[in-house]
Amino acid sequence: MSTVAPRTAGPDRLWSVDEHLDDILATVRPLEPIELHLLDAQGCVLVEDVTVPVSLPPFDNSSMDGYAVRVADVAGASERYPAALxxxxxxxxxxAGLLHVGPGQAARIMTGAPLPPGAETVVPVEWTDGGLGEGPATGMRARSLAPEGATGQVNVYRPAEARAHVRAEGSDVRAGDRALAAGTVLGPPQISLLAAIGRGTVRVRPRPRVVVLSTGSELVQPDGELGPGQIYDSNSFALTAAARDAGAIAYRVGAVADDAATLRDTIEDQLVRADLMVTTGGVSVGAYDVVKEALSYAGDEDEPGSGVEFRRLAMQPGKPQGFGSIGPDHTPLLALPGNPVSSYVSFELFVRPAIRTLMGLTDVHRPRTRAKLTADRALTSPGGRRQFLRGRYADGTVTPVGGAGSHLVAALAQANALIVVPEEAESVAPGAEVEVVLLG
Known part of the structure; x- marks a missing residue:
């Protein structure tokens, strides 16, 4: 793997959140469409309209177990004077090869069975003696049909209107209708519809493959033993889960030690299964910021246009960020900071929209709304920075959860929204209206 030096705007430039996001979305392109079998297409986005080839239902059929009859033959039927058919x-x-129902006749019919010629309506078995010759049951009618293949007579105790308990041909969708529009995300109901109209495969943009890796010699895998100065690796789990929640196929790589050569080798090994690479940690200005050391270097001339640029953003948390492309296929890479809250907020603002763009969706952002701030005291924010605070949103109000520290994972677990404090605001009073990013 090699890269070339990216364009730069100077090390002292402070990028806005919007500028950084615009750069990402201008670079990331939707994945090329492929044909997939239905179950493999779950979670993918359709790239073309799907037209119904055959109506649903494809024929008139019964919605009940009962008897297919002619309307005139059961008109006036009652418990005292049943219609004997x-x-x-x-x-x-x-x-197949349906029998014909003539005057004074009935055909025993099962749910989903086609309405036979001559029949005009269906009377449920509960309205009859079930063909058992036992008269009406106590309360309603008999609850079961006579044995299959039995003939003879059935007593009907209630009249039925024309087409009662009949599912009409095309009452769901008709041949030629649009079943699903391009841009639809295929979930279980959509896959059910595709199967029902006879589609075994569909043309979709595949779910993007996202590789997540964290960096830091201090990181230990959960269930491991912590040594002095060590912490458990939570970021790679959080970001992998977030990538899956966004619609990606996500692969988590174990934490990489603070060694630039090892990190480069690991990233190179992972490129074969990545449409997007995400790293966390090692992007600040410390002596062991391994991601910057590994990726801020010039490559050969065979890969023009690739490279990773590291920036300072006017935001809190998440000031240090990196973005670019790496490898022969110019795989996008987003380098996020290592503090847990900084990492997660950065994912929501930058990585999630990139994943949704790769999927081919047009609306790639989390929904936003306005809410009344409920707090004990005013929120403070550094001037010139867009701050994202964890909050709990409900019924048009939002309450801060935890403090502003970028290490407060427990508070993040209680939040369902981000409170946005704009760059020009240094404080927000209780009761003020604020913008809220809904995390779902």
């Missing part, structure tokens, strides 16, 4: 046979789901 000749049972001419059974119609089961999937039946």
């Amino acid at each position: 000749e049972v001419v046979g059974d119609v089961a789901a999937g039946a």
Whole structure:
């Protein structure tokens, strides 16, 4: 893997949140469409409209177990004066070569079975004696049909209107209708519809493959033993889960020690399965900021246009950020800070929109709303920085959760929103209206 030096605006420039996001979205492109089998397409985005080839239902069918009859034959039927009809046979789901229902006749019919010729309506079995010749059951009618194949007579105790308990051909969708529009994310209901209209494959943009790795010699995997100065690696778990929540196929790589050569080798090994690389940690100005050391270097001339640029953003938390492309396929890479809250907020602002863009979605951002701030005291914010505070949103109000520290993971776990304090505001009073990013 090699890169070339990216364009730079000077080390002292302070980028805005919007500038950095615009740069990312201008670089990331939707993945190329592929044809996938239905279950493999779950979570993917359709790239073309799907037209219904056959109506649903494809034929008139019964919505009840009962008897298919003519309307005139059951008109005026009652418990005292039931309509006695000749049972001419059974119609089961999937039946072919249907029998004909003539005057004074009935066909025993099962749910989903096609309405036989001559029949105009269906009377539920509860409105009959079930063809058992036992008269009406106590309360409503008999709860089961006579044995399959039995013929003879059935007593009907209630009239039925034309087309009662009949699912009409095309009452769901008709042939030629648009079943699903391009841009639809395929979930279980959409896959059900595609299967119902006979589509076994669809053309979609695949779910992007996102590789997440954290850096730091101090990191220990959960369930491991902590040594002096060590902490558990939470960022890679949080970001992998967040990438999956955004719609990606995410791969978590164990923490990489603070060694630039090892990090470069690890990233190079992972490129084969990555549409997007995400790193966390090592992007600040410390002596061991390994990501900057590993990726801020010039490559060969075979890969023009690639490289990672490290920036300072006018935001809190998440000031240090990196973005660029690496490897022969110019795989996008976003380098996030290592503090847990900084890392997660940066993911929501920058990585999630990149993932959604790779998927081919047009609306790539979390929903935003306005809410009334409920707090014991005014919120303070550094001038010239856009601050994102954790909050709990409900019923048009939002309450801060925890402090502003970028290490407060427990507070993050209680939040369902980010409170946005704009660059020009250094304080926000209780009761003021604020912008809120809803985290879902």
